[in-house]
Amino acid sequence: MDWSMVEAAQTGNISVLYELIQTDPYVLERIDHFPFLDTPLHIAACVGHVGFMMEMVNLKPSFARKLNQAGFSPMHLALQNNRTQAVVRLFKVDKGLVRVKGREGLTPLHHVVRTGNIDLLIKFLEVCPEAIEDVTVRDETVFHLAVRNDMFEAFQVLVGWVIRSRHEAAQRWEKELLSWADIEGSTVLHIAAIKNRPQAC
Secondary structure, eight states: OOHEEEEEEETTTTHHHHHHHHTTTHHHHHHSSSSOOHHHHHHHHHHHHHHHHHHHHHHHHHGGGOTTTTTTTTHHHHHHHHHHHHHHHHHHHGGGGGGGGGGGOOOOOHHHHHOOOOOHHHHHHHHHHGGGOOOOOOOOOOOHHHHTTTHHHHHHHHHHHHHHHSSSTTTHHHHTTOOOOOOOOOOHHHHHHTTTTTOOO
């Protein structure tokens, strides 16, 4: 990618973005051609330039779901860099971004569970409840990740949310997800017992 585009994304300079498009109308098309790449949207999401980021989403919506060479989407990168406003703006544009699977099959919902970000966890469940069904490449659910990473508050929120949810699949989720076995055959109860977490048990 052209260094001028990288600099425009890093500084959030929308004017430079359009100057580059005027010079080369296919500049974004060429970037989109690469299957894995840090797009200008990835860069802007990392540094939290929300205005530039939203301009990029308008021009090239496909960038929002594209993974970079490390296996991360723009929302993954915004989460990793604590750019909460960027995360919120992204899922307001497309709630399905909460379910984009990145490296090791981890979604943004998995990330907020692993880090214990309760505010974003609640927002993600509100905008995209179906994301609770997503599992990692090791068949771990959000419940596995919460217990495995000692995020008991996140675990409580998840269990409480499933029990109180009015979603048509809530009963199935409660039954299936809490007894789901990961690739090693461990359920959430197994992990809680091994880690000696009586609250989770």
